[in-house]
Amino acid sequence: MNDRFDDELLAKARNxxxxxxxxxxxxxxxxxxxxxxxxxxxxxxxxxxxxQAAAVLVLVGGSSGLTYLAVSxxxxxxxxxxxTQGLEVExxxxxxxxxxxxxxxxxxxxxxxxxRLGDELTRLSPEARADVLKNLAAIRSAIREINTALAQxxxxxxxxxxxxxxxxxxxxxxxxxNGLAGNSMYREDI
Amino acid sequence: xxxxxxxxxxxxxxxxxxxxxxxFEQLYRRYVGKVYGLCLRMTCNPAEAEDCAQExxxxxxxxxxxxxxxxxxxxxxxxxxxxxxxxxxxxSRREQDRIRAVAEDMDGPPSVGDSGGMRDxxxxxNELPSGARHVFVLTTVYGYSHEEAGDMLGIAVGTSKAQxxxxxxxxxxxLGTAGAA
Numbered sequence: 001m002n003d004r005f006d007d008e009l010l011a012k013a014r015n016x017x018x019x020x021x022x023x024x025x026x027x028x029x030x031x032x033x034x035x036x037x038x039x040x041x042x043x044x045x046x047x048x049x050x051x052q053a054a055a056v057l058v059l060v061g062g063s064s065g066l067t068y069l070a071v072s073x074x075x076x077x078x079x080x081x082x083x084t085q086g087l088e089v090e091x092x093x094x095x096x097x098x099x100x101x102x103x104x105x106x107x108x109x110x111x112x113x114x115x116r117l118g119d120e121l122t123r124l125s126p127e128a129r130a131d132v133l134k135n136l137a138a139i140r141s142a143i144r145e146i147n148t149a150l151a152q153x154x155x156x157x158x159x160x161x162x163x164x165x166x167x168x169x170x171x172x173x174x175x176x177x178n179g180l181a182g183n184s185m186y187r188e189d190i
Numbered sequence: 191x192x193x194x195x196x197x198x199x200x201x202x203x204x205x206x207x208x209x210x211x212x213x214f215e216q217l218y219r220r221y222v223g224k225v226y227g228l229c230l231r232m233t234c235n236p237a238e239a240e241d242c243a244q245e246x247x248x249x250x251x252x253x254x255x256x257x258x259x260x261x262x263x264x265x266x267x268x269x270x271x272x273x274x275x276x277x278x279x280x281x282s283r284r285e286q287d288r289i290r291a292v293a294e295d296m297d298g299p300p301s302v303g304d305s306g307g308m309r310d311x312x313x314x315x316n317e318l319p320s321g322a323r324h325v326f327v328l329t330t331v332y333g334y335s336h337e338e339a340g341d342m343l344g345i346a347v348g349t350s351k352a353q354x355x356x357x358x359x360x361x362x363x364x365l366g367t368a369g370a371a
Contacts, residue, residue: 005362012311013330019223020230026244027218031211033244034251 110167113174120177132177139170203263207254214254217263218247224264225271231327232275234316242278246271268332272324272342279320314364322357325350330357 121129146163153159199220205213225246229239250270257266315323328339329350336350343350 006358009311009358009361009365010330013326014333016231016312016331018227018332020227021223022226022240022243023236024240026222026226026240026247027215029244030218030247030251031215033248034211034214 110171110174113171117174117177124177132173135173136170139166139173142166143170199263200259203254203257203259206251207257214251221264221267222247225267228268228271228327228332229275231315231331232272232320232324233279234323238278242271242274245278246274249274265334265338269342272328275324276343311361311365314361317364318357318360321345322353322360325353326357326361329354 121132124132143163143166146159146166150156150159150163199217202213202217202220206217222243226239226243229242229246230236233239233242246267250267253270257263315326318326324343325339325345328334328342329336334342336347336354339345340347340350345353
């Protein structure tokens, strides 16, 4: 590498175009991204929460179906094999923004199911019980994450629906364990 | 750039800082060529460059409140674009593979003076390892100082200088210059 080459290289490099137009207009996608209801500072965090929560619900949905089959199979003639000691069924608070709250019927049903869940769990085999608790933990983790996001965006309808879906999954799982037939939740429940 | 244009741009920036999307769109129209051009030179891939440019403008929108005008808006958004490219490259396994492949090529015997003709400079730049390419693009093509390039890339000034030297040496080899040493 000599000075002449250096000079020639620099001259050529400086003549390269510094402005190049992209093959498509990027603005529509940018405008869509910055118009998210989450607003500017929380755009990426909220998207992440939504994605994670949705993924958890999809996974839990599929897994809950398997749990239901396991629980149904267990129910016939299985006598209690464990005590309720060590089985913690936590209550997860709901945050539906400034205009909504969980309806009283749902709150009562959930409280009743939770009260019976501990006893019902003891009737399951250790594997099925572990599966149920694992799914419940996943659902409640999603509920906590969505609640955190809703604390920042209390009236975000998408988050509210996700939270509702999470509660619906939780209720369905508890119903499958308790063997109760109940109505699923709908938007009118909040 | 005339005084009037500067004032107009300042006005657009102030409006965009107050979440005026129309003002931000005008800034986008004004700078998209510069941002995409830099992303393209850094990534050597039009599709990735589009994604990086898009990401840069989204990031710029979220960080616009931090822009104080200490440097020009063009420099500031270039820095945001460099961050977008580096962030994307960190995630890109393909880039790592490509860097390794190029590095292996570099270990072979130099092709000094073997072709009798100069290969295209842009093609040669594309084949540089990313560290050397980024410094070369920022300092030589875009005219940033080593201090500015180092700040943008998160590297020391000495590293920037070393990478530029390396880039020139590799370009000399690739371009078949007899004087390469």
